[in-house]
Amino acid sequence: MLTIGKLGEAAGVKVPTIRYYEQIGLLPEPDRSAGNQRLYGQSALDRLAFIRHARELGFPLEAIRDLLSLTDNPGQSCAAADVIAKKQLAAVKARIVRLTALEAELKRMITQCAQGTVADCRVIEVLSDHSHCAQDHRTSEAAE
């Protein structure tokens, strides 16, 4: 049996995060020791590793909740899991496109900065006026 600290270490998740996941119902309430401390078994570790991994892949917690409900009834079709993953892939692709445009714009800004005074700084100037931009980045990362 693992304490919450050991579980967190094993799964690579911080202790308060585990308690948070329990609170929002992603992890079941574990058994407690005589002194009221949480005790976890292998299944909790597996489940937490699953959650962590999905978070690393950028899945929002609600999608993870759905994925977990799939694993909880493993007899049914995995088409639902496939749909979630495809949706996530589309989102990731879109973000890459937008970020790449931002990268180009920032590079351009920086290379044009003459290192003089703020009054004639390209960085400030570009930020002041969108017409200085090479591309349209109006549907941006920040606007998500």
Added chain:
Amino acid sequence: MLTIGKLGEAAGVKVPTIRYYEQIGLLPEPDRSAGNQRLYGQSALDRLAFIRHARELGFPLEAIRDLLSLTDNPGQSCAAADVIAKKQLAAVKARIVRLTALEAELKRMITQCAQGTVADCRVIEVLSDHSHCAQDHRTSEAAE
């Protein structure tokens, strides 16, 4: 003079967002009409456009606060602006790297999904065990 609605329209920023920016001190408190409604001039529009553009480029509000304080004293060196922009560029680059790894992993997961039942669905399996991953994406987008 512009009302808050007209200002928002002109700058492409929603009305509650303008009030929020005022609240956190990014925008100065404007004059008011006899009926206590906010009235803005050209300088507020310029400042708001600057903020919006910087947000589109992914700058966090704190960085924008710093950039705005630079524009408020335009005589000094623009090295600080350069530093802020370079920091932002580095952050954007790092996100692209991570997202590209995520993209590859999601593609791999999806192509391997046998479209059978959850029990042999690779989507679930890959998410359950990090050792299935082609790359290490442990320093991920989600972990930011």
Added chain:
DNA sequence: TCTTGAAGCTATAGCTACTAGAGACCTTAG
């Protein structure tokens, strides 16, 4: 056995950058 320090407990508040709602007030066109 006692003690000390780490780890655990609950509960609450905070973070970013907004967004949404309630209920009242102002402005303007017809």
Added chain:
DNA sequence: CTAAGGTCTCTAGTAGCTATAGCTTCAAGA
């Protein structure tokens, strides 16, 4: 003059945690 739509303040909510306070429990060394 009235009705519609814009604006006002205030509060609370969103995601996904993180941090703090003040307490209790546990494990190891003297």
